[in-house]
Amino acid sequence: MKPAPFAYHRPHDLEDVLALLDELGEDAKILAGGQSLTPMLALRLTFFENLVDISRLAELQGVERRGDTVWVGAGTTHAAVGVDEVVRADVPLLNRVTPLIGHFQIRNRGTLGGAVAHADPAGEYPTTALTLDAVIEATSSSGRREIPATEFFTGLWETTLAPGEVLTAVGFPVWGGRSGFAVHEFARRHGDFAIAGATVATEIDDDDRVRRCNIGLLGLGSTPRRAREAEQAAVGRALSDLQTPAAAEELGRLAMRGLDDIPADQQGSVSYRTRVGAAMVSRAITDAVTEASRENAYA
Structure with missing residues (x-):
C-alpha cells in the first residue's frame, strides 16, 4: 500500500518547527528518522495531513x-x-x-x-x-x-x-561508584522486535550490598515498564546472595508479578512471554551484579 496524501515540510531550524506546529495544530506530525512512522503510514495504520521533518536539524x-x-x-x-x-x-x-x-x-x-x-x-x-x-x-x-x-x-x-x-x-x-549494567532480550531473529527483554542497572555499596537496582521490561505490556517489586526485593541484599542462580530466578519471577497486560500474538502466548521475561530479568541481573562487583566497574 501507499500512504494517504500529505504535505511535507522541512523547516530550517527549531524555531521554524515550533511555528509550524502552532500553525498546523493537530494536523501535523513530527518526522524524525521515520523508521517507525513511515511503515505505519504506508500500511495506512495512521494518517496525518502534514509531516514536519526535523531529521536534518543540526541543533538537535x-x-x-x-x-x-x-x-x-x-x-x-x-x-x-x-x-x-x-x-x-x-x-x-x-x-x-x-x-x-x-x-x-x-x-x-x-x-x-x-x-x-x-x-x-x-x-x-x-x-x-x-x-x-x-x-x-x-x-x-x-x-x-x-x-x-x-x-x-x-x-x-x-x-x-x-x-x-x-x-x-x-x-x-551518569551512575557512579560500583555500578553494573546489562541487557538481555529474546527475539526469533536478530533485528526482530523482542518477544520479551530486560535492562538492569545496579549499584553496590562499600559493604557489598545492593544500593540501587533498576529493572526495565520491554515487550511485556502496553508501555515500557519498571519491575518495582523486584527492584525493592534486590535493594539491601548481599552481593554474594544475588550472585546465586536461585536469587536471580526469584527476582525474575517477582518482576513478572502483577503484569496484567502482557500481549499475546503469533510470537507467543501470555504464559510464554512471562517465562521468557522472567528468564531475561534473571540473566540481566546476574550480569549487572557481576559487573558491579568488579574492581574496575564503572566509576
Whole structure:
C-alpha cells in the first residue's frame, strides 16, 4: 500500500518547527528518522495531513555531558549513539542496547528522540530511558520543560508530550561508584522486535550490598515498564546472595508479578512471554551484579 496524501515540510531550524506546529495544530506530525512512522503510514495504520521533518536539524544532534548527566540530542541517530565515546564511557547501558535495534539500515536513519517519542513498549531506547531514570526535554513556543521518564509513557505509543511540543533531547544520569549494567532480550531473529527483554542497572555499596537496582521490561505490556517489586526485593541484599542462580530466578519471577497486560500474538502466548521475561530479568541481573562487583566497574 501507499500512504494517504500529505504535505511535507522541512523547516530550517527549531524555531521554524515550533511555528509550524502552532500553525498546523493537530494536523501535523513530527518526522524524525521515520523508521517507525513511515511503515505505519504506508500500511495506512495512521494518517496525518502534514509531516514536519526535523531529521536534518543540526541543533538537535550530538552528545554532551553536562555535570552528572549525558544529554543526547533528539536527532542523533542510533548509529551515532552506538559509536559515541561519551555514551560508551558514561552511559554503558545505552551503548549496549543500540546494536539490538533493528538492522544497520534502521540504525543509520532512526533517531533516539524519534524512538523515545514513539514509545514502543518493545523499544530498547524507551526502556533504557525508563530504567536509568532519564529526563525528557520537551520544547514548544512557550518554552522548555523536563519530564521524568517515569512520567513520560502513558499508553501504547502515547506520551505526555503536549500539542505543539517537540522532544528535543534526553538526559541520562551518569551512575557512579560500583555500578553494573546489562541487557538481555529474546527475539526469533536478530533485528526482530523482542518477544520479551530486560535492562538492569545496579549499584553496590562499600559493604557489598545492593544500593540501587533498576529493572526495565520491554515487550511485556502496553508501555515500557519498571519491575518495582523486584527492584525493592534486590535493594539491601548481599552481593554474594544475588550472585546465586536461585536469587536471580526469584527476582525474575517477582518482576513478572502483577503484569496484567502482557500481549499475546503469533510470537507467543501470555504464559510464554512471562517465562521468557522472567528468564531475561534473571540473566540481566546476574550480569549487572557481576559487573558491579568488579574492581574496575564503572566509576
